[in-house]
Amino acid sequence: MPEAPASITYLAPAKVNLGLSVRAVRADGYHDLHTLMVPLQLGDDLTLTPAAILTLKVHAPDGHGADLPTDERNLVYRAARAYLDAAGSAQGAHVILHKRLPVASGLGGGSSDAATTLMALARVYPAGLDLHALARFLGADVPFFLLGRAAVAEGTGEILTPLPVPRTALVLVNPGVEVSARDAYRWLDAEETTTPPLDIDEILAALGDGRPVPYPNALQGPVAARHAPIRDALLALTEAGLRSPLMSGSGSTCFALAPSEDSAHAAAQAIAARHPRWWVQATCTL
Known part of the structure; x- marks a missing residue:
C-alpha cells in the first residue's frame, strides 16, 4: 500500500x-x-x-x-x-x-x-x-x-x-450581510407561496447565447425585502452592465454574468472601487 x-x-x-x-x-x-x-x-x-x-x-x-x-x-x-x-x-x-x-x-x-x-x-x-x-x-x-x-x-x-453547463464568467458581490438559510425559508413560508420548477433547457440555452437567463430565486424576494444591502448589490451588478443579476441560494451573495473573464474582472474592480467594504470577486464556473 x-x-x-x-x-x-x-x-x-x-x-x-x-x-x-x-x-x-x-x-x-x-x-x-x-x-x-x-x-x-x-x-x-x-x-x-x-x-x-x-x-x-x-x-x-x-x-x-x-x-x-x-x-x-x-x-x-x-x-x-x-x-x-x-x-x-x-x-x-x-x-x-x-x-x-x-x-x-x-x-x-x-x-x-x-x-x-x-x-x-x-x-x-x-x-x-x-x-x-x-x-x-x-x-x-x-x-x-x-x-x-x-x-x-x-x-x-x-x-x-x-449535466453540462456552458463555461460562464461571473461576478460575485457580498455586501457584508449574513443570512441564515433557516430565516430565509421561514420568511418564504410566511408568504405561503411555492414556485414552479425551473425551465432547465431555457436556462442552459440562455447561458449559451447571451440572452437574459430565466432563473428565478424563490428566496430572493423575502430576503431582499428585509436586507437593503442585498438590493444594493443587485443594483450595483446591473449598473456594471452585467447580465441577469440574482441572489445565490439563501443569500446574501449576489452574482451576475459577464461576456468574458476579462470583462468580469473589469466589472469587479469597478464595483469594488465604489463599494470598498463589499466582498467582490470575478470568477468562472468549473
Whole structure:
C-alpha cells in the first residue's frame, strides 16, 4: 500500500444556484427544491495532515470566519469525526481551514468544506467508505460538492442529476450581510407561496447565447425585502452592465454574468472601487 501523503491541500469550491424553486413544504419541515447548482473556480482551501488526534484550526486572513468554532460545532470537524469513526480509525488529523468565502453567504462554503474534508481523509486513510452516505448525514448540499460538477438538485438537495453547463464568467458581490438559510425559508413560508420548477433547457440555452437567463430565486424576494444591502448589490451588478443579476441560494451573495473573464474582472474592480467594504470577486464556473 502506498504511503499516505504528509499533507494534502484541496480547493473547497464555492457554488452558485442558477435558479432556485421551492416546490413545497414537506411533512418533516424541510422543503422540496428544484435548483441548478454550479461549482466555481474560487473557494476555501483545506489542508489536512495525518496526526494522532483530530484538531481543527481556522485561518481567516481576510477576517471571514475568524470567529468560527474549531470543535464539533464546526461542520469540518463533524465531517472528519464522522469519517474517522466510520473507518474505525484510531488515527486523527490536523486540519487547517483557510477561510476565504464569507460566512452564511449562499455560496455553500460550509458544505463544500465538509465534502472536501471527506475526500481528503479518504485519500489519507483509505477505507472504502460510502462518502455519499456520510455526506447526506452532514447536510443537504454536501453530496453536491462530492459530485464536483454542475447538477440539478431536487428533493432537499440529495437527488442530483449531473449535466453540462456552458463555461460562464461571473461576478460575485457580498455586501457584508449574513443570512441564515433557516430565516430565509421561514420568511418564504410566511408568504405561503411555492414556485414552479425551473425551465432547465431555457436556462442552459440562455447561458449559451447571451440572452437574459430565466432563473428565478424563490428566496430572493423575502430576503431582499428585509436586507437593503442585498438590493444594493443587485443594483450595483446591473449598473456594471452585467447580465441577469440574482441572489445565490439563501443569500446574501449576489452574482451576475459577464461576456468574458476579462470583462468580469473589469466589472469587479469597478464595483469594488465604489463599494470598498463589499466582498467582490470575478470568477468562472468549473
